[in-house]
Amino acid sequence: MNKNFLWKFVLIVGTLLFFLFGIFGKPSSFSRQGLLDALADHIHLGLDLKGGTHLILQVQVNDAVNVVAQNAVEVLKEQMRTRKIDYTDVSQSDPQNNPDQIALKGVQPSARGDLLDIVHERLPDYDITGGAQNTWTLAMKPASLNELKDKAVTQAIDTIRNRIDALGVSEPTIEPHGMGQYQILVQLPGIDDSGRVKDIMQSTAMLEIKQMTDGPYPSEQAALQAKGGVVPADSILLPGQCANGTEQTWCFVSRVSAVSGKDLRDAQASTDQNGQPSVTFSLTGDGGQRFYNFTSAHVGENLAVVLDNKVQEVASIKEPIRDQGSISGGHMIEQQAKDLSMVLRSGALPASIKYLQEQTVGPSLGADSIRSGVRAAVYGMIAVLVFMLIYYRGAGINADVALIMNLIILLGFLGWSTIAGVNVALTLPGIAGVILTVGMGVDSNVLIFERIREELRNGKTPPSAVDQGFSHAWITIVDTHVTTIVSAAILFIFGTGPVKGFATTLTFGLLANLFTAVFVSRFIFDWVLSRKQRGEALSI
């Protein structure tokens, strides 16, 4: 073996060992079971094979924008009061579609400078433009608006991750999804009971403690009637357990909250004095101080614990409280108390979420899919290997070695992705991608072999036929691979989970094919030729 052969040989064997390690790592034993276990450890299965829940959530980012805009409206009002600017109205002009826009009406032209100052100093994220008849429009700067929306998605992902982690789901995937549509992809392997998980994720868990100003009333109409049909300016009307009974009642609570979920330091499930499940929470130093001020000022009055705009419980303030509180009522069962405390600990969602898509794959289906996918792959592979042996004889061995190595590199790549922590998952379409790689990969061998046969027929010697065969086929092989990989790349960008798995295995399989069908196969030919007498025929 000359020097040129040697380094190629070392490269090929090295590559083989590298990817074999990717597939099996260091197996505990070389028995069938040991190898299978090692394989299961290294090849990360997709949700469709493992079973589990796949969800796509829409983050209602406009919620987050609304909060900022409402705050901006308050800032404007307050600043205009202090600077003594008269105005007739400040409000969001189109909260549904353009929640960031604020319309300001009836401002005297003389106040222009002051107004620009306010926006410049206090609302740096806003642009202000003047309109006809003393109106002004404030709109968020596009960059700030996008940043705010992106942040809402990031925050939602963090919050959901905290909640899922507390549930003890192993290896969940929670990541942004789609392009610029503010969607989140959640994959929970092994969870086939999506109901509870969805409740937990969806809970905005907006906790507020407010003063109950009036009530309870048996219905919304009754409450409104008592106030002459108008809700007082400093109050809002909410449904819930205003009388701490089982029926829904309505009551008026203060618009401002004494403390909210942001002020929580901790929350734990516990039981109240009647032995009913409840949630105890403690407040941060700052929140505790505010709660103390509030409770001191309102001893003897009622406070309402409001969760997601529903009154959870009403209690009378017997003495000032500093940093502890509890939520009972609502007839929670123990599980609900645990879930609520967990959700409160994980923080509130910055915006509400909506479920767009859900798929739950039962583990029995996953197991069936693996079985049939692997069976199809093995049969397809055997058919191709046998055909190549019969049709090309000696060269068939060459092609079969290249194909098997192609497969090892592909699986090794999946294995290495697990070792590297990227976790490229093998999905059912991914297995189909493996099968297709075999079918399309052999294309390169056929292309080369047919060309070599043709050159031999034209009277070339075996070495020169092999040389011509490879060099002529090379450009065509590159062309065919590029077109398939272009398709696969588009699939990768546009597809989700299972389809992405297909695009990945197909792309990587074809890339590996360039190495095996050209480099490895050529090496084998050269090596066989070097051992033959001059003029001896080539088995092809």
Add this chain to the structure above:
Amino acid sequence: MEFFRNTNIDFLGKKWYFLAFSLIFSVAGLFSMLFWHHIPWGVDFRGGTLVYVKFSHTPDDNAIRADMDRAGLKNVKIQRYGVVSNNERLIDLDVRETNEQALDQGKLTIIRALETNAPAGKTDLNNASFLKIKSYLLDKDPLHLGSDADQKYGAQAQAIVDYRDKVLGGVLNSADQLQAAPGVDRAVVASLPDGFFVSDFGVRNVEIIGPQVGSQLRTQAGLATLYSLLGMLVYLGFRFEWIYGIAAVVTVFHDTLITVGAFSLTSTPITLTVIAAVLTLIGYSNNDTIVVFDRIRENIKLMRREKLADIVNRSINQTLSRTILTAGLTFLTVLALFLFGGEVLRGFSLALVIGILIGTYSSIAIAAPILVAYQDWRIQRGKRPMAMPAGRSR
């Protein structure tokens, strides 16, 4: 061994037959898409609720429909899924216009409606999750465990679920079957009937797709197909002359049309994986076309005096062995997928089976004749005939 040696078939002479064949299939598919079955979008594209159920005995579809009617679910489609002996049904609730909440409710309603003989207060063991079984065992504590109850009952619940799903294929006939499950304590099995009953079905897969996602996906699928075709056009235009790119893209479009048309004619749902198969075909079908084009380009340089039609014919014949072989081998693998790959991949492998046949045919019968037709057209208009040779070659 060799199949096609020195063939000399006049492919271009048969172009009218080819044209007729292609036209019949494309027009039939197109008509079906427009006026008959339309495009049979799968649930992922149209939105709706799909519940895959496996029964422990041969189900009576009429009884299922009656159950659904009683639960207030109209327009429910019930289809057999997989082979008869699997006792599997696909219950399809088409809710195009309603919101996500209604779809979620639909799933629960379907499952409730099937639990016809559910005793009050008991949970269905066939559809109980690991978490539910575990928390039941923790409550009930049949083994009187101390500190590590959580872990031990977790293992018991997992063993029960594994046996049910992986060994019995998802459905228990009775709780007693669990006696045979490895790693499940007898006392645990004995305690189950207090909290669980055994229904005659297990839910294997649920898909709920909101209408918003569905329409979004349809747009994306259309765009992805368009981008793929454009990508091919640009790449081939860059590698060959632009007329080669156009010929290849027209060919691939023809393949796509016939494949999708076949799905429409047979009313087979087009799911996300089917689109994946179609996109793959766009790439794959081009392979054959490129191989033929490469050879035409090579031969144009070698045989300067001959007519383009002869060169094209010669090139097709020279590459015929390779074309048939590779298509045959890929077809073999795809056929294995179609026959043994299971029900989940049925649509995907069907698209590939049809697409590979059509793709191979079209690279011979459509792509190359377009090149010749283009040149004839140029000659008729009195331009120089040889305007389309090699193009850039490396």
